[in-house]
Amino acid sequence: xxxxxxxxxxxxxxxxxxxxxxxxxxxxxxxxxxxxxxxxxxxxxxxxxxxxxxxxxxxxxxxxxxxxxxxxxxxxxxxxxxxxxxxxxxxxxxxxxxxxxxxxxxxxxxxxxxxxxxxxxxxxxxxxxxxxxxxxxxxxxxxxxxxxxxxxxxxxxxxxxxxxxxxxxxxxxxxxxxxxxxxxxxxxxxxxxxxxxxxxxxxxxxxxxxxxxxxxxxxxxxxxxxxxxxxxxxxxxxxxxxxxxxxxxxxxxxxxxxxxxxxxxxxxxxxxxxxxxxxxxxxxxxxxxxxxxxxxxxxxxxxxxxxxxxxxxxxxxxxxxxxxxxxxxxxxxxxxxxxxxxxxxxxx
Amino acid sequence: xxxxxxxxxxxxxxxxxxxxxxxxxxxxxxxxxxxxxxxxxxxxxxxxxxxxxxxxxxxxxxxxxxxxxxxxxxxxxxxxxxxxxxxxxxxxxxxxxxxxxxxxxxxxxxxxxxxxxxxxxxxxxxxxxxxxxxxxxxxxxxxxxxxxxxxxxxxxxxxxxxxxxxxxxxxxxxxxxxxxxxxxxxxxxxxxxxxxxxxxxxxxxxxxxxxxxxxxxxxxxxxxxxxxxxxxxxxxxxxxxxxxxxxxxxxxxxxxxxxxxxxxxxxxxxxxxxxxxxxxxxxxxxxxxxxxxxxxxxxxxxxxxxxxxxxxxxxxxxxxxxxxxxxxxxxxxxxxxxxxxxxxxxxx
Numbered sequence: 001x002x003x004x005x006x007x008x009x010x011x012x013x014x015x016x017x018x019x020x021x022x023x024x025x026x027x028x029x030x031x032x033x034x035x036x037x038x039x040x041x042x043x044x045x046x047x048x049x050x051x052x053x054x055x056x057x058x059x060x061x062x063x064x065x066x067x068x069x070x071x072x073x074x075x076x077x078x079x080x081x082x083x084x085x086x087x088x089x090x091x092x093x094x095x096x097x098x099x100x101x102x103x104x105x106x107x108x109x110x111x112x113x114x115x116x117x118x119x120x121x122x123x124x125x126x127x128x129x130x131x132x133x134x135x136x137x138x139x140x141x142x143x144x145x146x147x148x149x150x151x152x153x154x155x156x157x158x159x160x161x162x163x164x165x166x167x168x169x170x171x172x173x174x175x176x177x178x179x180x181x182x183x184x185x186x187x188x189x190x191x192x193x194x195x196x197x198x199x200x201x202x203x204x205x206x207x208x209x210x211x212x213x214x215x216x217x218x219x220x221x222x223x224x225x226x227x228x229x230x231x232x233x234x235x236x237x238x239x240x241x242x243x244x245x246x247x248x249x250x251x252x253x254x255x256x257x258x259x260x261x262x263x264x265x266x267x268x269x270x271x272x273x274x275x276x277x278x279x280x281x282x283x284x285x286x287x288x289x290x291x292x293x294x295x296x297x298x299x300x301x302x303x304x305x306x307x308x309x310x311x312x313x314x315x316x317x318x319x320x321x322x323x324x325x326x327x328x329x330x331x332x333x334x335x336x337x338x339x340x341x342x343x344x345x346x347x348x
Numbered sequence: 349x350x351x352x353x354x355x356x357x358x359x360x361x362x363x364x365x366x367x368x369x370x371x372x373x374x375x376x377x378x379x380x381x382x383x384x385x386x387x388x389x390x391x392x393x394x395x396x397x398x399x400x401x402x403x404x405x406x407x408x409x410x411x412x413x414x415x416x417x418x419x420x421x422x423x424x425x426x427x428x429x430x431x432x433x434x435x436x437x438x439x440x441x442x443x444x445x446x447x448x449x450x451x452x453x454x455x456x457x458x459x460x461x462x463x464x465x466x467x468x469x470x471x472x473x474x475x476x477x478x479x480x481x482x483x484x485x486x487x488x489x490x491x492x493x494x495x496x497x498x499x500x501x502x503x504x505x506x507x508x509x510x511x512x513x514x515x516x517x518x519x520x521x522x523x524x525x526x527x528x529x530x531x532x533x534x535x536x537x538x539x540x541x542x543x544x545x546x547x548x549x550x551x552x553x554x555x556x557x558x559x560x561x562x563x564x565x566x567x568x569x570x571x572x573x574x575x576x577x578x579x580x581x582x583x584x585x586x587x588x589x590x591x592x593x594x595x596x597x598x599x600x601x602x603x604x605x606x607x608x609x610x611x612x613x614x615x616x617x618x619x620x621x622x623x624x625x626x627x628x629x630x631x632x633x634x635x636x637x638x639x640x641x642x643x644x645x646x647x648x649x650x651x652x653x654x655x656x657x658x659x660x661x662x663x664x665x666x667x668x669x670x671x672x673x674x675x676x677x678x679x680x681x682x683x684x685x686x687x688x689x690x691x692x693x694x695x696x
Contacts, residue, residue, distance in 0.1 A: 071563060148606060205610050215419060216610035226606050228599035228625055236628045238606055245593060245607065251576035258496060258574050258586055259593065260608050262553050262564035277576055280584045 039185045041342075042178040048292070048340040051333045052182060055267060055290040056189050066288040068266055070190045075267040075290075076220075076257060076278065077183070079197040079204060081317040082271045082294050083212060085164065085174040087303045089316055092199050094171075095158055097127075099142035102154075110141070143200060144224055144242040151240055155206045169347065172211045176294075177348075178341045179269070183212060186267065194265075196257060197221040198249035198274050202240070220260045222248040249274045254281035266290065272317040279332060291332035295319060298338040301348075387533045389690075390526040396640070396688040399681045400530060403615060403638040404537050414636040416614055418538045423615040423638075424568075424605060424626065425531070427545040427552060429665040430619045430642050431560065433512065433522040435651045437664055440547050442519075443506055445475075447490040450502075458489070491548060492572055492590040499588055503554045517695065520559045524642075525696075526689045527617070531560060534615065542613075544605060545569040546597035546622050550588070568608045570596040597622045602629035614638065620665040627680060639680035643667060646686040649696075 043049040058066040059073070080086035100119045103110065110116045115134035118126045130138075143151070164174055183193050195214055197204055201221030208214045223246045226238040248256040254277050257265065267290035268275070268282040279291040296305050296317070305314035308324035327334050337344065391397040406414040407421070428434035448467045451458065458464045463482035466474045478486075491499070512522055531541050543562055545552055549569030556562040571594045574586040596604040602625050605613065615638035616623070616630040627639040644653050644665070653662035656672035675682050685692065 071557075074565075201607075201610075209419075217422075217608075219610065223607060226603045228602050228629070236602070236625065236632050238602060238629075254576050254584070254586060255574045259549075259571060260565075262549075262567065277584065281576070281586075284584050 040181050044342050048335045059288050060189050073191040074263050074265045075186050075191045076194045076196040076265040078270040078275045079195050083179050086317045091171045092203050096142040103141050140242040144240040148238045159207050177346045194218045220256045251277045253278035294335045301344045388529050396683045407636050408537050421539040422611050422613045423534050423539045424542045424544040424613040426618040426623045427543050431527050434665045439519045440551050444490040451489050488590040492588040496586045525694045542566045568604045599625045601626035642683045649692045
């Protein structure tokens with residue numbers, strides 16, 4: 001499949017390359033209940049696993065110098081490429097492209113207009129050439145303009161049935177088992193786990209509790225505004241407004257953390273240049289901090305992309321050599337999917 | 349003191365009438381630890397107290413039809429006039445006006461410009477005539493432009509020493525004891541208590557834990573953006589940006605709740621027209637909902653203002669007759685400060 005050019009750049013309101021096969025029901029892959037002995041069971045012994053354990057032990061040891069009081073135990077996790085698969089393209093982009101036909105059915109005047117016509121054609125060559133402005137138009141048309149409850153219901157229905165073309169499984173099963181274990185391990189040690197995603201805040205909140213054990217109020221993401229109004233019976237409701245409030249990617253990640261959490265994280269996990277500022281912001285705090293980056297170096301079990309370390313270049317979840325070098329220089333830990341993860345998915 | 353004309357209208361980024369006497373140290377008036385017998389001890393028996401108890405009992409009875417599962421137990425509280433005193437003028441406005449001299453010291457070019465010159469003059473007649481644009485300029489000048497840590501330190505220092513002119517006590521002691529008991533009572537019953545304030549989110553977060561037992565991540569308020577950047581040593585930091593992201597008043601309250609919490613509250617407390625939409629939004633949800641409004645009808649122990657029920661009119665915390673009528677019609681509970689509260693403050 002041809003990689004759409006600009007989809008990484010648009011701040012990822014988003015999610016789809018499109019026209020991928022669909023069906024099946026959502027299975028609950030939520031955080032595992034584990035006894036102490038099996039914590040981080042899907043991790044191979046090595047520096048990455050050890051960094052996590054050392055950090056948690058040090059920050060929960062009330063007699064030690066690195067103790068972090070429970071109220072300050074905030075850990076933030078990027079989603080796409082960090083908690084679940086982001087290739088071929090962000091899941092939410094798939095959703096948006098697949099919603100186009102429903103949007104056009106409601107607004108037939110869009111049918112012959114360019115970006116919509118192109119998506120409806122199914123011509124992937126043409127779709128790959130859509131401009132940034134075209135893509136934004138698709139995102140706003142499919143993610144805004146409806147009451148929030150209508151959006152929630154549409155997104156929920158989709159995520160319960162849509163499947164990834166490679167694994168033929170729901171996207172919600174394509175979460176990384178080692179990362180689900182980290183979420184659970186950190187929560188068991190008093191950390192509040194947050195998702196801080198370039199993806200749409202409302203989209204991720206639809207499934208975050210079920211998939212990650214993370215409640216909606218602990219999801220920070222790219223957000224448009226809403227507009228309060230009344231229906232014909234005088235009942236108030238909120239409509240999703242096509243006005244970008246927070247572009248929660250790159251510098252927007254620490255800005256979003258300040259806006260919605262108001263505390264600097266003590267631990268942060270990411271996988272791409274969109275997470276760089278979040279890691280820098282985390283690292284700049286006093287005391288013990290944990291900064292980790294997932295490197296997708298496992299083409300066989302998942303995907304291989306960088307371009308760091310000579311891995312294939314990509315527009316989706318770019319991990320540059322500069323980011324890799326910054327990580328090494330500043331003592332952040334790079335997780336090698338190939339070497340550090342005993343298994344990738346729960347279903348393996 | 350002459351009432352500034354527009355201060356209620358400006359969305360209350362804010363807080364001061366100014367030039368009020370200053371000193372003393374913050375005393376911790378945080379939510380009381382109470383045993384079951386003394387819950388709501390500062391409330392007189394009556395329909396308001398009963399409404400709170402009935403709601404909490406019904407929604408925590410897992411065998412009853414109104415049961416609310418713990419994860420959905422969200423209660424939101426307006427701050428100014430609901431949790432603490434808002435007259436003569438919002439505390440944060442006092443802060444902003446008192447900060448003007450410090451801002452001018454750093455930017456002498458402002459000294460002879462109108463709104464700053466007027467505030468520095470101390471002439472209350474002239475200050476009362478400042479336009480909305482003038483006031484916004486003062487708010488942005490005193491609340492933005494600095495690193496978030498610098499703002500936090502300045503606000504913290506001020507709130508520890510500033511005193512209310514009537515009681516000669518720190519503003520943080522002018523919290524309503526009955527409402528502190530409600531916060532504690534609801535938390536003891538599994539509710540997560542949030543502040544949803546027209547006041548500045550960053551301002552309230554400085555003292556919310558200490559004063560109300562509410563952590564910063566559970567404060568939603570009027571918010572400007574921040575800008576991520578690096579200092580000369582390459583250390584990243586966030587600067588408060590003079591760009592309004594969320595005007596958390598009126599319709600902005602349900603919009604802010606959706607943005608930062610992502611759940612509709614089951615219980616909401618307010619006291620003015622700025623809270624109307626938050627109450628309407630809460631009431632529009634399914635199942636058990638509790639909507640309450642504090643009516644300031646106690647000139648002797650606190651203040652009396654409406655203009656509902658023939659109380660004196662005010663621009664600060666306006667409670668109109670229309671709001672009162674809506675409350676009665678829709679079964680919301682109006683709390684009479686005079687009749688429902690045995691005592692107002694902890695120090696009484």
